[in-house]
Amino acid sequence: MTPQEGRRAGQRPVWVNPLFGVTDPASGITSVPPRSRLPEGPTAPASVSRLIRDELMLDGNPRLNLATFVSTWMEPEAHALMGDMADRNLIDRDEYPATAELEQRCIPMIGHLWNAPDPDSSIGTSTVGSSEACMLGGMALKRRWMRRNAGRYAAGARPNLVMGVNTQVCWQKFCNYWEVEPRTVPMEGDRFHLGAEEAAGQCDENTIGVVTVLGSTMDGSYEPIAGICAALDALEERTGWSVPVHVDAASGGMIAPFLEPDLVWDFRLPRVASINVSGHKYGMVYPGLGWILWRDRDALPGDLVEHVDYLGGDVATFTLNFSRSGSQVVAQYYNFLRLGYEGFREVQGALRRVATHLAERIEGLGCFRLLTRGDQLPVFAFTTGDDVTRFNVYDVSRRLREWGWLVPAYPFPPNRDDLHVLRVVCRNGFSLDLADRLADDLHSLLPWLHRQPAPMFGPDAATSFHH
Numbered sequence: 429m430t431p432q433e434g435r436r437a438g439q440r441p442v443w444v445n446p447l448f449g450v451t452d453p454a455s456g457i458t459s460v461p462p463r464s465r466l467p468e469g470p471t472a473p474a475s476v477s478r479l480i481r482d483e484l485m486l487d488g489n490p491r492l493n494l495a496t497f498v499s500t501w502m503e504p505e506a507h508a509l510m511g512d513m514a515d516r517n518l519i520d521r522d523e524y525p526a527t528a529e530l531e532q533r534c535i536p537m538i539g540h541l542w543n544a545p546d547p548d549s550s551i552g553t554s555t556v557g558s559s560e561a562c563m564l565g566g567m568a569l570k571r572r573w574m575r576r577n578a579g580r581y582a583a584g585a586r587p588n589l590v591m592g593v594n595t596q597v598c599w600q601k602f603c604n605y606w607e608v609e610p611r612t613v614p615m616e617g618d619r620f621h622l623g624a625e626e627a628a629g630q631c632d633e634n635t636i637g638v639v640t641v642l643g644s645t646m647d648g649s650y651e652p653i654a655g656i657c658a659a660l661d662a663l664e665e666r667t668g669w670s671v672p673v674h675v676d677a678a679s680g681g682m683i684a685p686f687l688e689p690d691l692v693w694d695f696r697l698p699r700v701a702s703i704n705v706s707g708h709k710y711g712m713v714y715p716g717l718g719w720i721l722w723r724d725r726d727a728l729p730g731d732l733v734e735h736v737d738y739l740g741g742d743v744a745t746f747t748l749n750f751s752r753s754g755s756q757v758v759a760q761y762y763n764f765l766r767l768g769y770e771g772f773r774e775v776q777g778a779l780r781r782v783a784t785h786l787a788e789r790i791e792g793l794g795c796f797r798l799l800t801r802g803d804q805l806p807v808f809a810f811t812t813g814d815d816v817t818r819f820n821v822y823d824v825s826r827r828l829r830e831w832g833w834l835v836p837a838y839p840f841p842p843n844r845d846d847l848h849v850l851r852v853v854c855r856n857g858f859s860l861d862l863a864d865r866l867a868d869d870l871h872s873l874l875p876w877l878h879r880q881p882a883p884m885f886g887p888d889a890a891t892s893f894h895h
Contacts, residue, residue, distance in 0.1 A: 488834050491862075494852045495836040497645065497679055497807075498708045498715045501857030506762050510714065510755040518554070518754035519745070527754040530761040537764055538719055541685040542694040542703055551728055552721035554707070554757050556749050558678040559598035561704035561720035563748055565674045566602040568702060568722065569637035571729045572672070580634070590630040591639035592622030593841045594646045595676065599639055608636065615844040620647055620799070624655035628663045637672045637701070642680030642693055646840065647800045647851070648783075648807030650680060653693040653700075660699055672701035672727070678718075679805050681705030686773040687780060701727040707760045710776065712856050717756035775856055779806035782863050783854040789867040793874065799849060806854040811847065819877040821850045822885035827873045833866060839887050848887065 461467050461479065490500035502510075513527070521528035531554050539550030555561040566589065574581050581587070588609035591599055595612075603610040611630045613622050621644050631638065638660065640653045653675060660671050675693065677684075682705055684691050694703060700723065707717035722728040733746045767775065783802025787810070791798050795816050802808040812820055825837035840847045854863070 489832055491857055492832050493834040494854075494858070494866075495834050497706070497853055497855070499712050499855060499857075501855070502712065502714060502759065503766070506713075506759050506766075509762055510759050513755040513758045514753050516754040516758075517751050518757060519750050519752070524754065527758065531754070531757045534719070534757065534760055534764065535721065538681075538705070539721055542681070542721060543696045544721060545695060545724060550721050551725060552719060553746060554760075555704075555718040555720060555747060556752060557708065557716040558676070558704050558706040558718040559596070559601075560748050561718040562596070562598045562674075562676060563602050563605075564720050564746060565702040565704055566599070566606065566608070566637075567732060568728050569672060569674060570606060570608060571732055572701075572727070573634075573636040575729065577633070585634050587634050587636045588630075588632070589636055589639065590627055590671075592627075592641065592644075592651065594621045594644045595639055595641055596645060596678065599676075609634075611635075614842045615840060620644065620840065620844070621649055621651045622656065624652055624659040627656045628659040631660070631663060631669060631671050633667075633669055635669065635671050637674055639674050639676055642675055642677040642684060643805040643807070645679075647809040647849070648802060648805035648853075649800050650684070650691075650693070650804045654697060657697045657699040671699075673697070673699045675700055675703040677703050678706040679709050679807075682707075682710035682712075682772070683776050683780075683805055686769070686776045695723055707756065710779075710855075711760055712763050712775070713756050713759045715756075717760060776806070779854050779856065779858075782806065782858060782860050783808055783852070785860065786852060786854070786863040786867060789864070790870065793867075793871060795874065802852075802854065807851065809849040809851045811849045818880045818882060820883040820885070821848045822887065823877055823880065823883055824850060824870070824873070826885055827877065828866075828870065831869050831873075833869065837887075 461471070490496075493500060516524045516527045518524070518527060518531065534554070535552045536548050536550045538552070539547035544550045553564070555564065569589070570587055573587055577585065586607075586609050588611050589599070589603055590611045590613070593612050593614050600610060602608065613626045613630060615621075619626075621641060622638075627638050627640075638656060640651045640656055642650055642653065644651070653673070657673055660673065664670050675681075677693075680693075681703060684693060694700060702720060702722045704718060704720040705711065707713045707719055708715040711717065711719075728746070735745075780802060783806035787798055787801045787808045790796050790810055795813050796810045797813050799809040799811065800807070812824075821837040825835050828835050835850050835852060837848065837850050839845045840849065852866075
């Protein structure tokens with residue numbers, strides 16, 4: 429049928445795109461769909477997909493998002509594997525035993541990385557990101573303290589948890605939800621994280637544990653975990669207070685084992701009771717996936733583990749979530765098999781080289797001061813030089829956003845809230861070429877910034893990406 433014949437018959441030409449060209453009931457799009465209630469009837473799948481994809485074009489490019497720690501690139505084979513496994517409910521271990529088996533294989537693999545006392549019998553679980561893992565670690569610390577101090581707890585003693593002000597917000601949430609007093613050590617001078625003596629100085633007989641961070645989200649630096657454990661050893665000798673340590677290794681737990689295997693931060697320290705990591709950060713899996721391991725069965729009270737039998741077999745579970753896709757766990761296992769130890773070492777080493785190279789280039793521009801250099805986590809923070817008065821870090825962040833780069837600007841917490849910084853997170857998929865492009869774009873922006881009479885933006889106008 430010719431177009432003319434079609435028009436005479438009352439039909440529209442079939443090659444006209446009904447979504448962008450004309451309104452056609454056959455396409456399912458006759459008006460703009462409502463945004464706050466269900467539409468009256470169904471719409472064609474292709475039309476809905478196109479509408480949503482068009483709206484999502486307003487998002488930033490994940491590969492240029494240097495604010496986030498989570499993975500924004502995976503190999504096509506891993507990407508396809510996640511799609512194929514999306515319908516597997518991880519909790520249904522009796523129905524999906526192969527998926528459950530892959531989760532159990534990952535746990536001793538991580539146990540070997542973290543030097544667990546008996547890595548092949550490591551005790552742990554996957555979680556929905558590190559936030560859930562931190563909650564589980566905190567719950568175990570509190571329950572152990574309650575057992576040791578049943579009389580004091582019954583008499584009204586309030587447990588407390590010691591941490592640096594740089595810890596992720598999930599630890600404040602844990603203290604709020606589980607009625608634990610947060611004892612937060614502020615920053616001081618050039619100390620941007622928890623120090624050993626400061627940690628020990630906050631502890632008492634009601635301290636359930638100390639949270640240490642292997643890779644601060646503020647600046648990418650490692651806390652002195654071995655030094656903190658030594659200070660707590662000395663405290664126990666003086667007072668008899670035995671304070672366990674949880675290591676929040678959300679990022680560093682997949683960096684340090686490969687790039688600094690001799691750095692003692694993990695289960696080689698007897699005081700370390702539990703460690704968590706984000707598989708969706710430097711484990712290189714799309715969000716959300718976390719892992720937590722405990723030193724041994726004494727570190728995880730058995731009465732926290734629930735047994736469920738209505739799924740067809742006995743399932744032991746210690747998680748806050750229940751039903752979730754097994755796709756992230758399968759992708760983690762893929763990465764472990766695909767890369768192996770040497771592959772991870774090469775990838776993480778390349779990221780660190782990109783981070784240190786970019787930090788040096790930014791320092792070479794002459795108007796920025798580095799706080800860290802990307803030589804621990806492949807993450808670094810920097811601020812404007814003391815002689816820069818016409819622009820600030822928020823102006824830089826806004827200008828870079830116009831070029832497509834998402835680089836967060838934020839103030840440090842007390843007692844260093846006078847310090848405002850930019851932070852760059854280098855992840856798999858952020859190449860040396862892209863790093864040079866960022867440095868070149870930043871250099872191109874400087875003449876515009878120097879022509880400003882004064883800074884134009886402040887923290888209230890900036891978007892915070894820290895948490």
